[in-house]
Amino acid sequence: MTSNKNASANDSSAERFYEQTWDLQYKHALGRTVSRFLDGLAEGKIWGRRTTDGRVLVPARSYDDLTHEETGEWVEVANNGVIEMSTVVYEAFNGLPKPPYALAYVMLEGADTALVGYVKGLDLSVQSVAIEAVKIGRHVHVCFAKTPTGTAADYWFELEATS
Amino acid sequence: MINVGIIGFGQSHFQTKRTDVTFPELVKEGADLALADAGITIKDVDAVVYPLAPDALIGVGNGERWVIDALGATGKPFMRVNNGGATGMSAVLTAWTHVASGLFDVVLVAGADRVSESGSAQSVLNKMWDVGYERTVPLNTITMLALSAQRYMHLYDSDETDMALVTVKNRKHASLNPYAHLRTPITVEEVLASRTLAWPIKLGDACPASTGAAGVVLVSERYAQRNNLKPAWIRGIGQNSETYWMGARVGEKSQGDHADADALAHAFDVAYQQAGITDPVTQIDVAEIYAPFSSVELHVIEAAHLAEKGKSPEGLRNGKFTLGSSGPVVNPSGGTQCTNPIAVTGTIRVGEAANQVLGRAGAHQVPHARVAIASAIGGDHQFYSTMVLCSDLEEIS
Amino acid sequence: MSTKQLGIAVIATASVEIHHETSKSLEEMIFETSKRALNSLGLSADDMDAFVLGGNDQIDGRIISIMPSTGPVGGVNHDTTMIASSSEHALIYGYLRIMAGQSKRVLVASWAKPSESVDPDRAELVAAEPYLLRAVGMNETISAALQASRFLNGNAVDADEKFVAWPLTRKDLPGRGDSVHVVILAQEGSFEVGSQFAWICDAGWSTSSYELGARDLADFESLKIACNQISQRNLDSAPENWNAVEIGASSEYAVRAIHEQLPLKADVVVNGTGSLSTQFTSPFVLGLSRMMRAIDAVKNASTPGEKYVAAGIGFNGFAGQGASVIVFSNIKDVDND
Numbered sequence: 072m073t074s075n076k077n078a079s080a081n082d083s084s085a086e087r088f089y090e091q092t093w094d095l096q097y098k099h100a101l102g103r104t105v106s107r108f109l110d111g112l113a114e115g116k117i118w119g120r121r122t123t124d125g126r127v128l129v130p131a132r133s134y135d136d137l138t139h140e141e142t143g144e145w146v147e148v149a150n151n152g153v154i155e156m157s158t159v160v161y162e163a164f165n166g167l168p169k170p171p172y173a174l175a176y177v178m179l180e181g182a183d184t185a186l187v188g189y190v191k192g193l194d195l196s197v198q199s200v201a202i203e204a205v206k207i208g209r210h211v212h213v214c215f216a217k218t219p220t221g222t223a224a225d226y227w228f229e230l231e232a233t234s
Numbered sequence: 235m236i237n238v239g240i241i242g243f244g245q246s247h248f249q250t251k252r253t254d255v256t257f258p259e260l261v262k263e264g265a266d267l268a269l270a271d272a273g274i275t276i277k278d279v280d281a282v283v284y285p286l287a288p289d290a291l292i293g294v295g296n297g298e299r300w301v302i303d304a305l306g307a308t309g310k311p312f313m314r315v316n317n318g319g320a321t322g323m324s325a326v327l328t329a330w331t332h333v334a335s336g337l338f339d340v341v342l343v344a345g346a347d348r349v350s351e352s353g354s355a356q357s358v359l360n361k362m363w364d365v366g367y368e369r370t371v372p373l374n375t376i377t378m379l380a381l382s383a384q385r386y387m388h389l390y391d392s393d394e395t396d397m398a399l400v401t402v403k404n405r406k407h408a409s410l411n412p413y414a415h416l417r418t419p420i421t422v423e424e425v426l427a428s429r430t431l432a433w434p435i436k437l438g439d440a441c442p443a444s445t446g447a448a449g450v451v452l453v454s455e456r457y458a459q460r461n462n463l464k465p466a467w468i469r470g471i472g473q474n475s476e477t478y479w480m481g482a483r484v485g486e487k488s489q490g491d492h493a494d495a496d497a498l499a500h501a502f503d504v505a506y507q508q509a510g511i512t513d514p515v516t517q518i519d520v521a522e523i524y525a526p527f528s529s530v531e532l533h534v535i536e537a538a539h540l541a542e543k544g545k546s547p548e549g550l551r552n553g554k555f556t557l558g559s560s561g562p563v564v565n566p567s568g569g570t571q572c573t574n575p576i577a578v579t580g581t582i583r584v585g586e587a588a589n590q591v592l593g594r595a596g597a598h599q600v601p602h603a604r605v606a607i608a609s610a611i612g613g614d615h616q617f618y619s620t621m622v623l624c625s626d627l628e629e630i631s
Numbered sequence: 632m633s634t635k636q637l638g639i640a641v642i643a644t645a646s647v648e649i650h651h652e653t654s655k656s657l658e659e660m661i662f663e664t665s666k667r668a669l670n671s672l673g674l675s676a677d678d679m680d681a682f683v684l685g686g687n688d689q690i691d692g693r694i695i696s697i698m699p700s701t702g703p704v705g706g707v708n709h710d711t712t713m714i715a716s717s718s719e720h721a722l723i724y725g726y727l728r729i730m731a732g733q734s735k736r737v738l739v740a741s742w743a744k745p746s747e748s749v750d751p752d753r754a755e756l757v758a759a760e761p762y763l764l765r766a767v768g769m770n771e772t773i774s775a776a777l778q779a780s781r782f783l784n785g786n787a788v789d790a791d792e793k794f795v796a797w798p799l800t801r802k803d804l805p806g807r808g809d810s811v812h813v814v815i816l817a818q819e820g821s822f823e824v825g826s827q828f829a830w831i832c833d834a835g836w837s838t839s840s841y842e843l844g845a846r847d848l849a850d851f852e853s854l855k856i857a858c859n860q861i862s863q864r865n866l867d868s869a870p871e872n873w874n875a876v877e878i879g880a881s882s883e884y885a886v887r888a889i890h891e892q893l894p895l896k897a898d899v900v901v902n903g904t905g906s907l908s909t910q911f912t913s914p915f916v917l918g919l920s921r922m923m924r925a926i927d928a929v930k931n932a933s934t935p936g937e938k939y940v941a942a943g944i945g946f947n948g949f950a951g952q953g954a955s956v957i958v959f960s961n962i963k964d965v966d967n968d
Contacts, residue, residue: 086253091293091761096749097365097692102656105366126487128479130367134662136477136702137489139676155484156492158380160372162431166357167372174371176381176481184488185481187371202433207388224370235732256762286715288694295689295758298716299948303840309856312838312953313724314716316688318695324712328724334731361694366656473710475682475701489708497708613698617711 104133107145112226113219119146119182129182130223149180151212151231156185157205159195171195173205177228179213188213189227204230237455237627238333239465242272243585244344246446248415248573251350257292258304264447264578265305265344272451276306279451280338284314285325285345287576287612290358292351305344318362318612319375319524322448323580323619327471329452339457344449347575355443362614364478375526376440378480378614380432383529385484385493387434390544392532397439398425399550400528401571407557408568410597415444415573425528439528441574448578450585466588466606469630470511470622472504480614498609498618499537505607506539509622510630514539517630518562519603520590521555522583524610526570535564538607557598566590566598580610584621591625605630638819638963639729640827641926642736643668648810648911648920651746657691660811662703665740668813669705672822674736676705679815681734684713685721685741687915689754692747704740704813717947718812718919719955723834725816726957735821742811743913751807755914758949760841771914772796772804774843774949775881779803781849782884801908803883808911812919814926819963829929829959832868832940835860838953851889854944854954858893861956868940868958875900875928875941879921881914881950883907889944903928918945922957929959938962 101109104120108131111118119129120142126135127146134141157175173193176185190211195201210231219225244267252260269275282305284298294300298314305312311332317324322345329341349355356374363369386392402422408414425438458465476490476497477483483492490496502514511517521538525531535546535555540562549555555564565571567586570579587606589595595603604626610619624630645668652660669675682704686696693699697713704711714721718741725737745751752770759765776796788798795801816831835857840846862869870876870893880886883906890901904924912920922943932939940960947953 088253089761091765093290093293093757095689095692095754095757097747098749099365099692099747100653100656100744101366102659103654104659105656109366128482132479133659134703136479136707137482139666139705139707155481156381156385158377158384158432158434159430160377160380160432161429162376164356164372164374165354167360167374172372174373174377174381176484178485183485184479185484187368187373187481189371198430198433207384222370223367284716289688289757290694293757294760295754296687296716296948299758299838299841299952300760301841302838302952303842303845308839309837309852311836311860312716313714313720313836316695316713316715317697317711328712328714331724331727331731331733334733335727336730337727358694361692362698364699365692473712475706475709475711477707478698478702500708613695613701616698616701 102133104131109221109223112215115215117148117150117179117213119148121146126183127181128184129179129186146181148182151210152177152179154205154207154209154211156207157190159198159201159205173201175205175228177211191227192229236334236336237467238330238452239458239467240450240584240588241453241463241465242268242451243588244268244271245413245448245582245585247413248444248446248575250442250445252348252445257346257348258301260346260348260447261301261344262304264346264449265342268342268344268449268451274451278340279310279342280340281311281332282307282342283325283329283332284312285321285343285577285581286314287316287318287321288358290352291349291355291576317617319576320580320610320612320617320619322578323583323608323610326450326581326584327473327619330468330471333452333454339454341452342449343581345577345581346447347577348445349443349576350445376435377432379527379530380435381480382492382615383434385491386529386533389493392547394426394434395422396532396547396550397434397528398422400531401425401438403550403556404565404568404571407566407598408572411567414568415442435527435529441526441571444573444575446575448581448585450581466591466623466625467627468621469624470505470509472501472620474498474501474618476616478614478616493533494543495533495537495615498534498611501618501620502538505620505622511622515561518605518607520566520587520600520606521562521564522567522587522606522608523565524570524580524583526574528571534609538609557600563600566595566600580619583608583610587623591623639726639831640817640819640822641814641829641831642817642822642827643672643815644828644923644926645671645813646811646923648808650808650911652809657744657747658699658703661700661740661742664811664813665704665738668815672815679705679709679736679738681728681737682706682709682711683721683725683737683739684711685718686713687743689757690743690745690748690751690913690915704738717945717953718916719922719945720836722814722919722922722957723836723955726831726834729816729818736815736817739814739816740811741916741919743915744809745807745913746809769949771881771949775799775804777843778848778950779882779884782888799882805907805912805917806910807913810912810916810920812916812923829926829961830963832958832960832964833861833865834957836955841952843949848950849888851892851951851954853951854889857954857956861958865964867964870894871896872940873899873942874939875903875925876944877904877921877924878902878944879917880946885951918947918955921945925959929961932961
């Protein structure tokens with residue numbers, strides 16, 4: 072082995088990069104409650120579950136994190152409701168859908184927690200028009216995929232014609 | 235109860251990329267800077283607590299094991315904390331517990347982040363959400379806070395200009411802080427004209443993805459006395475958690491609103507009670523509070539009881555919270571909005587607060603600061619850490 | 632310790648260990664196990680003043696594990712911390728919180744659900760740094776085999792055995808499966824005397840180099856430092872005084888070597904609750920699962936009134952990079968003022 076004290080190895084080398092991808096695949100067990108909610112989407116229904124203190128959690132959860140108790144009764148909530156919060160995304164993020172798109176949390180009639188989903192069927196090209204269209208309080212209804220995939224992608228929201 | 239203080243704080247000059255070092259070498263930089271500031275070596279350290287948020291962002295699972303040699307932690311008690319964005323501060327609170335237990339006199343917290351190491355940070359962060367319900371929607375750390383910002387504006391009749399005022403203040407502060415990442419002053423007009431990421435959050439409202447390291451050294455009162463040290467004393471600490479479900483933070487039956495940070499307010503109350511703070515506005519000189527977006531700072535100021543709910547914009551419009559104003563100064567370092575190396579962002583909040591009460595903050599020093607607070611937020615606005623620091627152990631009145 | 636300290640005890644435990652759970656989500660498993668521990672005491676989550684969690688993002692396919700798991704353990708509106716380095720570190724942190732006077736009752740929960748992963752070995756592989764170790768496919772099993780190879784001492788291994796990674800066969804290795812473990816700790820005075828499962832006498836933990844080539848894998852350096860921490864503080868809890876020890880090592884070779892290397896009693900019971908291969912577990916939770924068994928050993932100690940000391944040993948990282956020891960007993964140590 073030779074060494075040269077005058078030219079140390081780190082000074083003369085260009086800084087390199089090493090590209091790696093994590094290709095981890097998962098098959099998450101969703102449990103019975105989530106599975107039944109997803110089945111409901113194929114039937115055009117949104118299901119919630121009632122907590123021990125009477126709130127209806129949507130989407131349905133088998134336990135409630137506030138009371139720390141199991142939920143009980145299944146409750147079908149309405150397919151229409153009101154936007155509680157929303158955003159319109161204009162920035163592209165690596166690995167996420169191409170913008171623009173609108174997201175909203177919607178309180179469906181009969182529910183006590185809001186459901187998140189895309190708001191589709193909107194022209195988002197003019198920002199001021201888009202954010203006005205999805206502002207808090209707008210009435211929307213749930214739309215369901217004609218060919219369900221068995222995932223939460225099987226529903227989205229569209230604005231009520233009247234609002 | 236054993237009193238615990240901070241005797242050293244070190245941080246890198248933060249920037250977007252660092253290609254001169256490996257990740258462990260960057261972590262070593264944080265440890266070395268903190269130890270040098272404390273005037274001790276790793277040999278003097280009894281235990282190490284390491285902050286690291288998602289492994290996926292640095293690309294190594296249980297990444298803490300990889301950096302143990304670089305930290306000099308071999309042969310020592312060592313553990314890692316991951317409370318999402320609050321990690322850097324939760325780790326300091328965990329270190330506090332180590333010292334307060336009586337088992338250790340000197341505990342090092344040091345770490346680093348290199349957010350740009352991952353080319354798809356926001357798609358990684360999308361997988362924070364529920365596997366069954368919420369991952370099909372492109373939620374990420376920007377959209378989750380855009381939703382909060384929209385609700386804040388709606389509830390309190392606030393607008394995007396109010397958010398811009400936060401950025402203007404923080405950039406002005408950061409221009410005085412040689413370690414900050416975004417140091418160029420900016421105007422309200424420039425913020426408003428910047429491109430929309432997820433409305434109402436624009437580029438001018440957002441934190442950068444920062445690369446660099448930081449660390450603090452905590453000691454027991456007996457160690458400080460034995461070695462004639464004057465630490466920044468930790469007088470109160472708090473942590474609290476909020477529901478995972480953002481959809482449960484709206485509506486009549488919700489416990490708190492996604493516009494606010496009520497669970498953080500509770501964590502502040504816990505720390506204030508321990509410290510004897512009864513009137514935050516008059517008793518607190520400096521606040522180093524975690525707010526990655528301008529909109530977040532508005533409701534964190536309120537959660538810290540430095541303004542009434544919905545009233546922080548009014549304070550900003552009147553020049554409050556800015557260096558040189560009377561009353562508490564908020565984020566004199568420029569805050570998270572100007573520097574966000576995720577794993578150690580909370581550590582920096584504590585370190586900056588410690589520097590302030592010790593009169594060591596340099597160009598962004600708040601004159602005669604005695605009492606400072608620090609806070610951090612993790613998860614989907616879900617995990618909250620708080621701390622009160624003081625230059626002495628006398629009553630805070 | 633010069634000041635008179637209140638004792639710290641384990642007052643409830645609950646576990647689930649199953650080959651693979653397909654009918655429940657991970658969050659539901661965590662909820663059910665946490666409820667079971669709380670219900671066994673007639674307590675609710677609000678009776679806890681802190682929650683300490685231990686999870687591994689890659690195994691479970693969660694990105695910030697504390698986010699989905701805080702609700703299931705009951706941590707909403709409470710102080711919650713995730714100790715992500717290993718399950719037994721979570722238990723130690725819960726213990727430290729009570730020692731520090733910060734908490735009176737702490738719920739500690741840790742889990743791993745490898746069945747979430749299509750290929751759990753790949754999830755372990757990403758723990759290898761990307762420059763050198765990942766390229767050679769380093770994971771828990773291979774590092775365990777490297778460690779075991781140091782103990783062969785020229786003894787022949789039956790060449791007809793079916794090896795997972797030579798010299799290790801399936802029966803030498805910890806089993807794999809889905810598991811959740813919950814422990815409730817409390818300070819003396821906050822539970823009915825006599826209802827406790829075990830007192831915690833002491834805890835030691837340490838780490839060593841990540842570089843496998845920089846340490847003697849046969850030496851268990853981090854374990855010995857952890858044991859020394861305890862011996863220096865508290866001789867009553869030193870290995871010489873253990874009646875039983877539950878060792879969550881990487882292989883049975885390592886268990887045997889630890890048995891030989893630690894200064895244990897001649898009649899000490901080592902892994903009396905069963906061999907590693909009989910457990911449904913995952914490297915991340917193996918240590919805590921063995922500590923749960925040490926707690927059980929104390930709880931079931933045959934002669935009441937006679938002191939019985941059981942220790943749990945856990946490891947984290949390739950070939951035992953880090954080690955933790957927690958010592959439990961049916962009788963609280965008398966303070967050595």
